[in-house]
Amino acid sequence: MFFWDPTMILLIPAIILTLYAQQKVRSTYSKYSRVKTRRGVRGVDVAKYLLQNNGLGDIPIEETHGKLTDHYDPVKKVLRLSSDNFKGSSIAALGVAAHEVGHAIQHQNKYLPLNIRNAVLPAASFGSSLAWPLVIGGILFSLPSLLDIGIILFTAVVLFQIVTLPVEFNASGRAIRSLAAAGFLEGDELSKARKVLNAAALTYVAAAAVAIINLLRLLILRGRD
Numbered sequence: 150m151f152f153w154d155p156t157m158i159l160l161i162p163a164i165i166l167t168l169y170a171q172q173k174v175r176s177t178y179s180k181y182s183r184v185k186t187r188r189g190v191r192g193v194d195v196a197k198y199l200l201q202n203n204g205l206g207d208i209p210i211e212e213t214h215g216k217l218t219d220h221y222d223p224v225k226k227v228l229r230l231s232s233d234n235f236k237g238s239s240i241a242a243l244g245v246a247a248h249e250v251g252h253a254i255q256h257q258n259k260y261l262p263l264n265i266r267n268a269v270l271p272a273a274s275f276g277s278s279l280a281w282p283l284v285i286g287g288i289l290f291s292l293p294s295l296l297d298i299g300i301i302l303f304t305a306v307v308l309f310q311i312v313t314l315p316v317e318f319n320a321s322g323r324a325i326r327s328l329a330a331a332g333f334l335e336g337d338e339l340s341k342a343r344k345v346l347n348a349a350a351l352t353y354v355a356a357a358a359v360a361i362i363n364l365l366r367l368l369i370l371r372g373r374d
Contacts, residue, residue, distance in 0.1 A: 156366040163362050167355040170348075177348035178217065181341050182233060182241040190333055192234040192246035199250040199327050200228070208253055210235075217349075219245050221252035223267065228253055240334065244342035247328050248349075251320030262315040273309035276302035284367060293371070300367045307364045310357040317353050321346040 193210055200208050210228045212235040213219075221228050228249050234242040255263045280303035287296030325343055328334040334342055 154366070154370065156369050159362050159366055160359065163355065163358040166358055167352075170351040170355040174217075174348040174352055177345055178241050181244075181345050182237065182239045184240045184341065185238055186240055186243060186334060186338060188333060189238045190243070191236055191238050192230055192242035193236070195243050195328070195331075195333055196228060196230065196246040196250050198331065198333075199247060200253060202327075202331070203250070203254050203257070205250075205253055205257060212236075217245075219249050221249045221256070223252075223256045223263075226253075226256075240338055240341045241345045243328060243333055244324060244345045245349075247324035247333075247342075248320050248346055250327065251323035252316075254323060255316065255320060260316070260319065262312050262319070266309060266312045266316055269305055269309045269312065272302070272305035276305040280306065284370075288370065296367075296371055300364070300371060303360075303364055303367060307357075307360045310353070310360040313353055314350075314357055317350050321350060 193212075196210050197206075200206055200210075208226055208228055210230060212232055213229040215231055216233065218231045219229060219234055230246055230249065233239075234245045252263075280299045283295050283299030283302065287293060287299060321343075324346060325339060328342060329339055
């Protein structure tokens with residue numbers, strides 16, 4: 150059976166990393182969302198200041214439901230912060246808010262990895278939904294052509310995950326520098342905010358690792374035909 154193929158063992162380290170990353174981001178965010186900053190400025194106010202300071206004052210900031218649902222929408226040019234980070238004045242709230250502003254700045258500056266990610270996104274979305282059905286069908290019905298198409302589609306998913314890494318790390322770097330320059334965080338607060346963003350970044354590293362190993366598995370399976 151395909152689902153019990155010996156190549157599954159390759160996924161074990163990546164699965165362990167994924168579980169660790171998920172636990173790490175939950176615990177780190179939870180810990181520092183309870184630590185208030187010395188200045189007591191809300192996440193929304195930090196985001197508004199940083200946007201205006203970078204010539205992006207026309208970008209609206211919306212409050213969105215859910216936990217860690219924060220994101221910048223490059224299509225509608227809207228920055229959305231979850232309620233805890235919109236209203237909160239914790240170290241975690243400011244770190245996340247500044248990170249999302251970092252994505253808005255990347256968009257404004259036409260940051261190359263972000264442009265590549267946006268270009269790959271349609272193919273990656275298409276591939277994530279169709280790649281595995283095609284792969285499984287190709288294996289079950291001994292149709293190498295289906296397997297090949299599935300591998301090609303899944304390659305777009307892998308590329309998307311890989312190019313996401315510099316996008317996220319760059320946004321986090323921008324966030325820490327911006328918070329320090331504006332004086333919203335200082336001293337040990339900056340190191341704590343960095344821990345929050347590094348924990349979040351680890352989830353993207355884990356996702357990329359899983360995608361790369363799965364592609365390797367598919368190539369191994371294809372080579373057996």
